[in-house]
Amino acid sequence: MIVNLALSAALALTGVSTGTATKTVSFRGFSIQVPATWKVEKDPVGNLYVSTGSCPKNALQCAGFSIGGPGDIKTAYEGGPYRPNEPYHPGSDIGYCPPDKRYAIDQPPARPAKAGGAPFGTGHKARFAEWRLRCMTVTGKATSITYTQRIWYLAAEKVIVVDEWKTPGLAKILGKAVWR
Structure with a gap:
């Protein structure tokens, strides 16, 4: 009973429904709880x-989001550092449109639609930008x-999360990240 109560409380804190099975995703000193049905793939670096x-x-790839470290930040804009x-556009060539790879990405607007700070676990704040x-x-x-x-984007922690699918609940999940 106490274990079930503790698990329910922990899941509620992550922003994931307590009726949903979850799993832990860890990266560069933090962990998040995501639905157990989500698949996590690690690239060679x-x-x-x-x-x-x-x-x-x-689609260019399945719906989801990437979690990158120093290498992704170093090459995040036209092969140069994240700006x-x-x-986020790591290639120096035409970027393909995530929802339909038959198309390319048009010139971005001059400013993001939204920008500012966003919680990323206790004691951490990410620089947040939303581009349409x-x-x-x-x-x-x-x-x-x-x-x-x-x-x-967390500069000091060298972490960047890029979501091109408006993943439901992702902001809340990241806001409940647990840092070591």
Whole structure:
């Protein structure tokens, strides 16, 4: 009974429904609780991609978000370091549109739609930016396809979280991160 009560309290604190089975995802000194159905993949340099389950037919990859460290920050904008006043775009070539890889990413707006601080566990605050981006054909014609890129950046901790799928509950999950 006490164990069940403690588990329910812990899950409630993470922002994940207590009726949902969860698992722990750990990275560079913090842990978050995500639904057990989400898949976590590690790349060769140790960064993570958390797939939330949906894999749209023409999407660049399954819906989800990435959690990166120093390497992702070092090459986060046109092959150079992350710039908080720019969307996350690590390649120096045309970026493909996450919801539909047949299209490219159009020029970003001059400013993010939202920007400021966001909680990232007790005692930590991320620099947050939300970009509303449009996709275009490879010949430069506008399309009706848009998506939102959300970025949580912790400079001192060398952590960047990039979500291009508006993952439901992600801000709350990150806000409840537990740091060692």
